[in-house]
Amino acid sequence: MISWMPDWVNDWVNDEIEESPQKGKEIEANPNLITDQIFDVLPATMFVLLPIVALLFKIWYLFARKYYIEHLIFALHNHSFIFVAALLILLLGQLAVWVEPSGEGRVTTALDGTNTAILLWIPVYMFVSLKRVYGQGWGMTFAKFSLIGISYLLLLGLTTAFVALLSFVLI
Template sequence: MSETAGELSNAPADPDGHYTLAPSRRAGSADCLNCGTALAGPFCHYCGQPDRRIMRFFPVLLREFLEDFVDFDSRFTRTVKPLLLRPGRLTRDFLEGRRYRYTPPLRLYLFSSILFFLVATALSFVPIQITTNGDDDPVAAIEDNAVVMAEGMAGNITPDAPDPPDEFPNLQFNDRPWDPETNPVAIPLLPQRLNDWINEEIGESPRKARDIADDPRAFVGEVMDLLPGTMFVLLPVFALILKFWYLFARRYYVEHLVLSLHNHAFLFVVMSMVLLLDTISDALGSGAWGSHAASVLGAVMFCWMPVYLLMSLKTVYRQSWPMTLLKGLLVWVTYTVLASTVSLFIALLGFLMF
């Protein structure tokens, strides 16, 4: 090994011990293997490639991959506490320039969302009980729910009494019986091709209802496939809501977006924990002390979510508590209406695509 490489491998780490490439992970090259520039540290100052050893034991590489993704050994561990217990602290530090000590907002959001949807998907495979409000026909009950979802989209579809499962449900559209040819569903602002597809899928609803009754988890899986992308699309929309209600706060849109990323990451992590605690409580049984403890902890975490979100607004925007409470309420109402509408759309789309 050359003298330069030897000096590189023994180069002191940064004062904090986390902001450079660990000596054990370096290749010890004298020149950058990508562009040939002489190295004076663990990273090439010309092209940015790290002088990292790749040919290593696979479990070590897997651990290092996780470190690179969430900075598990350093930044991630420093991020968890303020993420869960100090509302708005991550956003405020990021906006004030203290960024490298924490996991980047987008990376944190992606990791927490993946965690949540993995947990939710895994728990969705628990056997599902279909309640029919006293009706012994689960197919009719599912058809009724599908009709209610369609009503939210079309605005004027009304269900009559459910028919037997082998017949098509008696749907009303524009105060007349639905018919794909003479009286089809026509949702305003949608192209004709999409309306035709919706009517075709409505015609398949009795079969889909029976399939869902036979295997409800398949329908849940269809909806879960649509949720991650939908939540990601809602991120910039939530930032726009913050921008609107804090229009005179003299904040750039990206500042609202960073807060949106942090708060959604917090919600994903806490909801994952609540789902796990609820599952543990059910598994232990209602009489066990562990079940009671899990239920109480889950309830506390659930109640912490709205308090956290409100306090995050106070920390980041630094307005008075009366103004924060007012704007927090306005933000909550706006986002709830939006999220409810999107959830209804996702449920309907999941049924149509099933």
């Protein structure tokens, strides 16, 4: 019981705690329950995460004389790039399975190399986009790229934990 919370919240939390062993058994029997729920919650989570990322840009580029909406558009652009890259990686992975089901061969090797190139291109693209949009020097851009990257990874970790917990509760 959390003393500063309303009674209905405490009742709800206690109910969830009581139901968690049963939910755990259901997930163990059918892991798709949790993964389906995560993928149901993920789009809304990314929708909420986007303005927070724009706020990170606003904080790290406080003196850039840009409106918040410009940071938001930039965050949307970069997230779109990441999603397109992820889609390409997934499609190439499916293509590899379709062409060479054994997973061994020249086509699979070539597609794996392409996936690696796409994964390596993502941070390069992000770095160059920061340099072009905010127009700072290479050193300052690298420093801010590193700080934004660390901030984003922390935010993404917290978001992932929240999504997993929310998905568990919603089962």
